[in-house]
């Protein structure tokens with residue numbers, strides 16, 4: 001576990017299950033269909049109940065008939081979860097040949113912007129794209145932390161950003177990124193955020 005204060009925003013890492021977080025908004029590592037998947041997405045829908053999926057279906061029928069593109073985010077009810085909102089963010093699938101860092105960074109930035117529109121003070125993130133989508137965890141952590149440090153202080157309502165990591169490996173990677181080992185404070189420059 002690590003923590004750091006950046007221009008009035010507390011940024012911290014904790015181990016655990018994001019569906020249990022008592023924050024204003026949790027971020028779901030969704031896929032473009034918004035209609036459910038495994039990993040975080042499966043856990044969010046299981047724990048939050050059918051209201052969340054119903055809201056996602058309505059979004060597909062209205063604003064996003066072709067799905068939500070990678071790098072974007074949209075909010076729904078949190079159903080039965082302790083959080084007030086779920087922000088569904090779509091990360092890119094990792095590719096060895098194609099640098100999609102900008103889309104991973106955008107998934108965090110757009111989630112924080114949507115949290116601002118909701119007037120959320122506290123937001124919890126999982127390690128977007130670092131599961132089924134295959135993003136190497138150390139790089140995923142640098143992009144997540146680097147983007148958050150650059151974006152969250154610009155959003156008026158936000159006071160706390162918490163990264164909730166499901167494995168020890170992920171927690172350690174995010175701790176290193178947040179502690180600045182390997183120059184995480186400059187991650188924005190190095191990963192072109």
Ligand code: ADP
Pocket residue numbers: 016017018019029030038039040041043091126127128129130131132133134135164165166167170
């Ligand atoms: P993606 O498809 O974007 O890769 P996944 O849901 O497969 O998303 O995984 C993203 C990360 O979230 C992985 O590191 C995975 O271990 C982790 N994870 C899975 N379930 C949970 C959960 N309930 N809470 C927090 N993190 C989780």
